[in-house]
Amino acid sequence: MKQRILSGIKPTGDIHLGSYLGAMKHWSAYQSPETEVFYFIADLHALNTRSIPAHLRSRSLDLVAWLLALGIDPEENAIFVQSQLPAHAELAWILNNYVTMGELSRMTQYKDKAAKTDATGQLVALFDYPVLMAADILLYDVDTVPVGDDQTQHVELTRDIAKRCNNLYGEMFKIPAFSKPIAGARVMMLDEPTRKMSKSEGGDGCVYLLDDETTIRRKLSRAVTDSDGEIRYDSATKPGVSNLLEIMSAIKGIKPEAAARSLSEGGYGELKTAVADAVVAELKPLQAKYAEIRSDEAQLRQVLEQGRVRAARLAEAKLMAIKHTLGML
Numbered sequence: 001m002k003q004r005i006l007s008g009i010k011p012t013g014d015i016h017l018g019s020y021l022g023a024m025k026h027w028s029a030y031q032s033p034e035t036e037v038f039y040f041i042a043d044l045h046a047l048n049t050r051s052i053p054a055h056l057r058s059r060s061l062d063l064v065a066w067l068l069a070l071g072i073d074p075e076e077n078a079i080f081v082q083s084q085l086p087a088h089a090e091l092a093w094i095l096n097n098y099v100t101m102g103e104l105s106r107m108t109q110y111k112d113k114a115a116k117t118d119a120t121g122q123l124v125a126l127f128d129y130p131v132l133m134a135a136d137i138l139l140y141d142v143d144t145v146p147v148g149d150d151q152t153q154h155v156e157l158t159r160d161i162a163k164r165c166n167n168l169y170g171e172m173f174k175i176p177a178f179s180k181p182i183a184g185a186r187v188m189m190l191d192e193p194t195r196k197m198s199k200s201e202g203g204d205g206c207v208y209l210l211d212d213e214t215t216i217r218r219k220l221s222r223a224v225t226d227s228d229g230e231i232r233y234d235s236a237t238k239p240g241v242s243n244l245l246e247i248m249s250a251i252k253g254i255k256p257e258a259a260a261r262s263l264s265e266g267g268y269g270e271l272k273t274a275v276a277d278a279v280v281a282e283l284k285p286l287q288a289k290y291a292e293i294r295s296d297e298a299q300l301r302q303v304l305e306q307g308r309v310r311a312a313r314l315a316e317a318k319l320m321a322i323k324h325t326l327g328m329l
Contacts, residue, residue, distance in 0.1 A: 018197030080307035185250035
């Protein structure tokens with residue numbers, strides 16, 4: 001039986017180089033004859049950022065186009081939109097009855113956001129976000145969920161909820177394992193290389209996947225380095241130079257130290273030019289493929305409908321079994 005993997009992507013903001021080299025570049029590697037991957041556009045999760053409706057709709061379709069451009073095969077793996085399957089929200093409500101306020105208040109992401117502003121002004125959806133995430137996972141009896149460090153705590157809570165329900169009612173849920181995403185580069189802001197590249201920060205410090213060649217070269221030419229002029233990989237003492245080497249190494253498929261050795265005879269100008277050349281060469285064919293796919297919105301919606309039908313068969317059957325177990329008519 002195939003191993004089932006689930007991965008959700010929020011349609012918030014334009015996709016940048018950090019997201020691509022850190023995760024997206026490796027998404028297609030989850031596909032194999034031994035796996036069945038469910039990729040969903042997490043638009044319900046995106047609502048707590050107060051998206052402009054037209055932007056949310058457009059960015060959801062953008063993500064479908066990027067998934068296809070990156071080589072995800074919709075014939076073998078479902079690509080669907082979370083909000084088009086009501087079972088996600090319905091199961092989240094059911095699971096709310098098996099998790100405590102204390103558990104949710106201890107979630108690091110919520111605590112970090114609440115610390116920045118008055119907790120009483122935080123949205124309920126932000127507080128309850130991990131329960132919807134648990135529903136997303138448990139609905140499909142998945143074997144593995146690839147998650148970054150910032151989401152590990154949420155998957156642990158998912159496992160706790162599943163075990164709690166199983167102890168009460170028998171084997172209601174499969175207990176999911178979580179794995180680290182396939183290793184990718186940790187790309188930092190070009191203008192402040194001690195901070196991870198972020199679409200919310202924007203500006204010249206962030207390279208977006210749809211930036212044209214002139215923009216890419218301009219941004220990289222302005223990247224912060226240091227004053228000693230030595231090209232070597234040392235993220236602690238040379239964060240700017242190391243960030244550029246990390247980008248180069250991720251694209252070329254070599255270690256950052258090897259990238260440093262290959263460029264050690266030049267100066268920082270040559271380093272920035274070499275990195276810009278590599279980024280442009282990497283993104284140009286991907287941009288062209290994306291543009292072609294994105295232009296056919298009818299095809300994108302057909303892919304989503306195909307994925308919805310495939311996912312719904314599992315989700316609706318699972319939800320019906322859960323409701324029956326709980327004594328609901």
